[in-house]
Amino acid sequence: ETGVTQTPRHLVMGMTNKKSLKCEQHLGHNAMYWYKQSAKKPLELMFVYNFKEQTENNSVPSRFSPECPNSSHLFLHLHTLQPEDSALYLCASSQNPSGGFYEQYFGPGTRLTVT
Amino acid sequence: DAKTTQPTSMDCAEGRAANLPCNHSTISGNEYVYWYRQIHSQGPQYIIHGLKNNETNEMASLIITEDRKSSTLILPHATLRDTAVYYCIVRVAGNQFYFGTGTSLTVIP
Numbered sequence A: 001e002t003g004v005t006q007t008p009r010h011l012v013m014g015m016t017n018k019k020s021l022k023c024e025q026h027l028g029h030n031a032m033y034w035y036k037q038s039a040k041k042p043l044e045l046m047f048v049y050n051f052k053e054q055t056e057n058n059s060v061p062s063r064f065s066p067e068c069p070n071s072s073h074l075f076l077h078l079h080t081l082q083p084e085d086s087a088l089y090l091c092a093s094s095q096n097p098s099g100g101f102y103e104q105y106f107g108p109g110t111r112l113t114v115t
Numbered sequence B: 001d002a003k004t005t006q007p008t009s010m011d012c013a014e015g016r017a018a019n020l021p022c023n024h025s026t027i028s029g030n031e032y033v034y035w036y037r038q039i040h041s042q043g044p045q046y047i048i049h050g051l052k053n054n055e056t057n058e059m060a061s062l063i064i065t066e067d068r069k070s071s072t073l074i075l076p077h078a079t080l081r082d083t084a085v086y087y088c089i090v091r092v093a094g095n096q097f098y099f100g101t102g103t104s105l106t107v108i109p
Helices: none
Strands: A004-007 A011-012 A019-027 A029-036 A042-049 A053-057 A064-070 A075-078 A086-093 A109-115 B008-012 B016-021 B030-039 B046-049 B060-064 B070-075 B084-091 B102-106
Touching: A004 A086, A011 A019, A011 A029, A019 A029, A019 A086, A029 A075, A029 B046, A042 A064, A042 A075, A075 B060, B008 B016, B016 B030, B016 B084, B046 B060, B046 B070, B070 B084
Parallel strands: A011 A109, B008 B102
Antiparallel strands: A004 A019, A019 A075, A029 A042, A029 A086, A042 A053, A064 A075, A086 A109, B016 B070, B030 B046, B030 B084, B060 B070, B084 B102
């Protein structure tokens, strides 16, 4: 247990569905992240939130919409996804990264399959 | 941030030391070296980090060469549970992590 939980752990959805992934951290951190890991590819950073403000969006398609209502919760809203979006989606948290050297704590991930 | 080069895969006998190398020849003076590992289908786990000096914690040791162009992660007594992909990352404070493809370590009974 890393103190970062993700639900659901597995999700199968059709291309016309709308679903949301949830992440919660119990570590008192103030930065949260979404990563995507496709089969046999490196982790790709998608979004970064610092003190609930989005500070990074690495050219992610608009069909992925993040939401950070407070420093403990992070959502990824999914809409009209493509089969190539099937991947492991990982959430992470850390202390504020600005000017600091820190480790990120990762959740177990959500295995998403788009049919 | 500087990029890293790691062997694609390695084997290690159970109970022996696992030495995982990493080249980071373009590292700059203010970039730290981080190591993470990822056990199959789980989230990555932080192991250790360092700047210039060698570091040791309860999980591993990190040896950084004097010119800082390479480093070695040492797992002193590898167990089957250490089978994972190990990522060597260099970064400046506040910047993003680039995980690369890592080294797939298999610990053999």
